[in-house]
Amino acid sequence: MEMRDVTSSSSFWIRSSYDFSSPRSETLSNLPLQISLYFNIFYSPLLILLLSAAYLNKFPLLPGYYQFVSIIVLLLVFGLEVSRLYLGYRGNLGELVPHLTGCCILSALQIICCLYLILNLDMLILPIEICVIVPELLFLISQCFCGVWAIQRMVRSQKKKTILELISKRD
Template sequence: MALYFNAFFFPFWFIGCLVILELKWQRLDDLYRIVLVAIYIVYFIIESIRLYLGYLGNLMERVPELAGSWLLTLLLSFPLILLLVVNDNAVLLPFERALHIVMGLFVLFEVVLGYLAIRTMVDYQVTKYHLQQFSDLEQMDDNDYFPETRYTS
């Protein structure tokens, strides 16, 4: 659900950041103009790819896509949003700080839940693989086998 709500919040966050960037453009140093534009462009690209991989991995139960989304979240999105929240030299406005904090909470929540989802999915697929050695799973219903992992008991 975190990816779902993040997918709806992301366009509003991005539009809000662009409007605020336009409002404070004259007060920024040349260095921060370049840095902020670069951060917003990179974050837009990363976030689009990350949300796509997260949806694809979650809906199709594919571990590589879900792991790719989690790694993008942990290694790129989280440090960038943290930089936007903490850097006071970029003339942060209160609305901008609120937008970044909400996005940062989404990203932090997705890091934790993404790890748990990947671990659960890997446990399930490993158990399913081991069950294929003993029976023909194509003839079994989904209700006939459910692995007993630490999350289902």
Template sequence: MDLSLTLRKGLEDFSRNVLFDQSRTQPFPNENDTFLPHDKRVLSSLHLQMSLYFNMWFFPVWWISETVMLHLKYPVLPDYYKFILVTVLILMTLIEAIRLFLGYAGNLQEKVPELAGFWLLSILLQFPLILFLLFNEAILIQPLERGVHIVLATFILTQALSGFVALRNVVRHTESQFHLRQFSEALTSRPHLETSLHFPDNM
């Protein structure tokens, strides 16, 4: 449980300080904090959600195509490429499952840590792996493979761009709400401060 909270806090700090260079701002409020009731804006990205939806249905097609093609060309591949391709297929399957889950949760629930994790997995892991499968001619790329790799690479790149925009909007909105809440609390506490002051009658 502590590891999960530490990971979420690290992703929040990364989003605020590294991605958007806003180290001077206050930390994000907790999920249980209540914001001002009049702000009901929807920050979820429609483009990101549509891309995630179609990606979720396309990925099984990609996985079946890649598995069948790998089985057909496996006997003629060098031993080290056999190991590399099997490892890449397993890694991409696991990463894609986690990535899509984080994308759905982060976008629909407008959560910064999940969106940040989704964006990092897309840029740092999944996109380089699909480029390796797409452009490395030594692995004997078949026409079907090239086609499904292009489609998946397009999904990942589109989601990385729209995910960055969605993450930036959620970060800015969360911080603005946090500052507004602080300002509102300061205004409500001011009358108590004024009544606590006592001035002599002769002044």
């Protein structure tokens, strides 16, 4: 049986130009944010399915203006969820400040929409809605805080790199 050195195989390791021993190539992605986004991706289909079922059941009982508002808010929540998770993943793993900032802004907007769905007493709130939206709110709040923390770390690191580059160009 032939022994092969798997560490030298180019298909096994992704070749990079970074020197991983230097502090300048420190990984800045936020693990708590990534874990929260990961579990939220699996929770989102359940959220969409259960909220859709709940609103289909109570839709005929709502007044006309609440029917219109609830459809708009639900479509907003579903659309924000998909784009927010994409921006969060892309921003955290790619260490991209604009994407993470977009994720935090969309999370704040989605928190407002979710609070409207469970705190508006005129909309006939079902218990399943509370059971589904409360964990989503916990995901959103944790992702907002972790996202801001990750943005601060990335901006601080990029600022240091820029200062070092300016100093090295001047010399």
